[in-house]
Amino acid sequence: MNMATWRLLFSTSPINLLCTRRLATQNPIMSKLKRNIEKDILPPKPKKPLNPFIQYCLSVKNTLQKEYPDCTYVDVVKRASKQWAQVEPKVKESLKKQYMEQQSIYKQKLQDYENSITSDQKLLIKKELIKKEHAWEKSQVKQKLTELGKPKRPLSAFFLFLQNKQSAKDPQVPYKDWTINLSEEWKNMTTEAKEKYVVEATHLYEKYKIELKKWEEDMIQAGHHNLLKSNVKSNVKSKRVTNIHKE
Template sequence: MAPFGLVTASVGFLTKSFNVFTCTNTLARVIHAAYRTPVKCLSTQASGPPKRPLNAYLRYVVQQKPVVIRQNPELKLMEVVRKIAHEWRMMTPDKKQPFQDEFIREKEQFEVELQHYQARLTPAQVEQEKLEKKQKNAKRTAIRKKREANTMGKPKRPRTPFNIFMSEHFEGAKGETMPEKLKSLMDEWKILFSNQKQVYTQLAEDDRIRYKNEMKSWEDHMVEIGREDLIREQTMSNRKKKAAETEKAKIKKKPAKKAKSRTVKKTKSSIAKVDKKMKKT
């Protein structure tokens, strides 16, 4: 069976590498990228700020990665990183110090270059950098929330009719590579009769209803445990709107009760005055 996460992307997109790690492999991706590109921590780009230097640990990883791979070619990237991390933990402070000294030296130079770079910026460029920084932070926050939500058991999104068709026929699809299989499945899907597609359309509709019900239960649970930050913005907006309408309705009812109470008090007071006058007479 093909994984449900596959979507109806173009064949050209799927020809790219599928060697993508999960969120637990973030460090490995960083190290891999740092190794592929020679470390030029202080090289200032013409249109961008100077690059931040790698810290002591990352410097050690970049240095040791080719050595460990050469000595252990059977190890996967994550296993290589774990091995290097273990070596770093076992190292004495004296052996770590050269990496730390190099980091401090380049960090000081980086700060000087950064000041020179910022001094050359125009007000418009400063605002543009602030906007880009804000967008990057928002993207990081969104990624972090998505990972947390998945960890907390967020329901999987509903599948499309083609996703369901692909998952059922992926094993027998023509082609050796995944892009070839996907292309053959897309060709088969296009020539299906409408009544054949209707079966998968109904399954997709059932899956959509499943997702809607599970999401409601999951979001209610997130509110109960104080994790409103993980639920959808639209859901949160609807909850706030409903709460505001409820509060507004309560406020409207309260004055009416008070007015009724005042009327009763005035009536009783008037009756008491009449009784008093009658007694005098």
């Protein structure tokens, strides 16, 4: 009994049994993104019929749960599997015949469904998938940079001001309202009052630039050029050209 069957039998929420379309990439995350996009844009697909074994398990599930109330779901499924092995061939053949008939109807419905999808819908799905894919790739790069210890950009003067005020925040005031109020306060502050935050932000940023430069040099040495910004990669390329000429 595989996990998909177990989820189908004992999930409290509907299980999506729709087939994955070839247009989705081999990356399972991209396939999932595409299915979610199609779900938002297109009407529901025809449901794929349940195979004979799953139909049988569903038909005996409640009985087995009542008969063995202390058994786990996995144990109930195992018992159903053992019973299925002993089911008369005629019963299995009947279920198989029903399944084949349902499968034939399903294929026709699926074909009609796919033929009903308009060019505009397909284009919209493609655009949304590209957008989601870019966002996913960006998040993967960000995660990788974090794992490689890339220094974090420090807070600006304004956010240092917010951070300083955080301890005095009234917990009853929504965060959005609190930031709006402090934004107005910041706008009305004198240059002298802002000075300490500006000085601290400048100091932190200068320190950040030094740490970032050192980190980038380490990444170049480690061969992670693809994770650096375009200007850094250009510098790497220039250095390589210079070294080639020197040689």
